[in-house]
Amino acid sequence: MKKNSPVSRSGRFARDPGTDVAQFTESISFDRRLWRHDILGSLAHAAMLRKIRVLTRAEANAIARGLDAVAREIVAGKFKWKPELEDVHMNIEVALTRRVPAGAKLHTARSRNDQVALDLRLWLRDEIVSLLGEIADLQRALVRLGEKNSDVIIPGYTHLQRAQPVYLAHHLLAYVEMLDRDCERLWDGWSRVNVCPLGSGAIAGSTLKLDRVLVAKLLGFVDAQGKPQLTQNSMDAVSDRDFAIEFCADAAILAMHLSRLAEDVILWASAEFNFIKIADAYTTGSSLMPQKKNPDVAELTRGKTGRVYGNLMSLLTLLKGLPMTYNRDLQEDKERLFDTADTVRASVRLMAAMLRHTAANRAACAVAASDPALLATDLADYLVRKGMPFRHAHHAVGAVVALAERTGKPLNRLTLAELQSVDKTFGRDALAVFDLRRAMAKRNLTGAPGTKEVAKQIARWQKQLS
Numbered sequence: 001m002k003k004n005s006p007v008s009r010s011g012r013f014a015r016d017p018g019t020d021v022a023q024f025t026e027s028i029s030f031d032r033r034l035w036r037h038d039i040l041g042s043l044a045h046a047a048m049l050r051k052i053r054v055l056t057r058a059e060a061n062a063i064a065r066g067l068d069a070v071a072r073e074i075v076a077g078k079f080k081w082k083p084e085l086e087d088v089h090m091n092i093e094v095a096l097t098r099r100v101p102a103g104a105k106l107h108t109a110r111s112r113n114d115q116v117a118l119d120l121r122l123w124l125r126d127e128i129v130s131l132l133g134e135i136a137d138l139q140r141a142l143v144r145l146g147e148k149n150s151d152v153i154i155p156g157y158t159h160l161q162r163a164q165p166v167y168l169a170h171h172l173l174a175y176v177e178m179l180d181r182d183c184e185r186l187w188d189g190w191s192r193v194n195v196c197p198l199g200s201g202a203i204a205g206s207t208l209k210l211d212r213v214l215v216a217k218l219l220g221f222v223d224a225q226g227k228p229q230l231t232q233n234s235m236d237a238v239s240d241r242d243f244a245i246e247f248c249a250d251a252a253i254l255a256m257h258l259s260r261l262a263e264d265v266i267l268w269a270s271a272e273f274n275f276i277k278i279a280d281a282y283t284t285g286s287s288l289m290p291q292k293k294n295p296d297v298a299e300l301t302r303g304k305t306g307r308v309y310g311n312l313m314s315l316l317t318l319l320k321g322l323p324m325t326y327n328r329d330l331q332e333d334k335e336r337l338f339d340t341a342d343t344v345r346a347s348v349r350l351m352a353a354m355l356r357h358t359a360a361n362r363a364a365c366a367v368a369a370s371d372p373a374l375l376a377t378d379l380a381d382y383l384v385r386k387g388m389p390f391r392h393a394h395h396a397v398g399a400v401v402a403l404a405e406r407t408g409k410p411l412n413r414l415t416l417a418e419l420q421s422v423d424k425t426f427g428r429d430a431l432a433v434f435d436l437r438r439a440m441a442k443r444n445l446t447g448a449p450g451t452k453e454v455a456k457q458i459a460r461w462q463k464q465l466s
């Protein structure tokens with residue numbers, strides 16, 4: 001064997017790749033973060049090779065000890081990653097074989113093609129679980145902010161125009177619902193990540209009698225009933241990246257939700273809305289304007305959504321023209337996948353921390369929510385209760401709004417005579433609809449922002465997230 005050649009070239013190639021080629025083709029600079037999962041996969045593969053007697057007990061034990069030593073070296077920061085060894089798989093295998101000669105048997109019936117698919121699946125499985133934990137934490141922060149301000153009412157908006165009053169908690173719980181769907185999607189995708197590709201070899205499995213079930217069980221590739229989950233087509237297994245694309249798609253939807261939340265936070269923190277105050281630690285100043293306090297955490301969360309979408313597009317484009325099966329193009333999957341996971345994880349975490357350090361500006365919310373126009377629909381409902389068809393009621397209240405505008409009065413300051421000049425159906429009790437607390441008490445359909453219903457939803461989420 002040539003001494004410094006990549007192990008994958010030692011037999012057939014007369015010359016090493018040029019430096020520029022090595023630099024262009026390496027993945028160690030970014031795939032080294034798969035090292036833990038690469039070693040876990042190798043431990044399982046070695047245990048299986050022992051069972052089918054490709055390795056003796058002594059060899060298998062030596063390999064396990066050697067991999068353990070390599071892991072310690074990596075943790076201690078002492079491992080020397082070599083770019084000329086291309087990727088994490090080669091680096092670890094070469095380091096192992098240097099310590100343990102039996103390491104040369106470890107790659108039996110295994111290719112980097114099924115190995116990298118395995119590592120990615122193992123890595124993504126863990127990543128999804130931690131992301132789910134972070135999302136639950138963000139949900140708790142939203143519920144907590146709503147619950148702390150359970151009596152705060154704000155205008156709800158459509159077209160960014162004031163529409164109807166809602167509890168601040170109701171608005172925040174809307175995001176808790178979105179995040180809950182994100183969790184469902186991620187969990188659902190997890191079951192398709194959780195399938196073991198090892199044993200597929202480079203493309204066509206192996207002539208050796210591997211025990212794929214054992215490997216799957218050792219690595220936890222089992223369903224809820226404990227049934228091993230194995231890929232069923234070796235060609236698909238080495239070239240499939242659906243599980244990564246699916247994660248990136250779920251992450252894109254999650255990022256979109258975070259971005260919408262960020263946008264609301266940014267609006268609410270402006271002087272124009274002034275509904276919330278974000279703690280100083282979660283804002284930044286301007287280098288020029290001394291008075292500025294900017295909601296950068298929210299802005300960057302909104303901004304980073306772009307690259308999460310971009311990563312999804314990159315992966316879809318990466319795969320679309322690939323002939324079967326593995327092609328080196330697939331090495332380009334990792335940075336996009338890692339960046340997606342890192343970006344959404346950090347965004348979720350920082351948004352949660354920021355919300356934990358955000359207070360509602362109760363006075364400003366009360367002023368905004370006291371706009372009687374927010375209850376114009378309640379006035380129409382009043383007429384409906386008196387027997388008027390809704391279309392007529394809508395028209396009558398429209399005329400009342402126009403009258404209020406003409407006379408320069410708020411809606412709730414019109415006299416009975418003025419109301420009756422529009423329609424005789426209005427009675428003395430008409431103006432009572434503008435009592436905001438009473439109006440909120442009336443909206444108790446499931447999912448509506450009524451006082452009781454919102455309390456019920458807060459309690460439901462507290463229980464679910466505890």
Ligand code: ARG
Nearest residue numbers: 027031087112113116330331
């Ligand atoms: N570094 C490669 C990747 O990330 C590992 C698989 C390489 N396989 C190969 N046949 N060159 O995709």
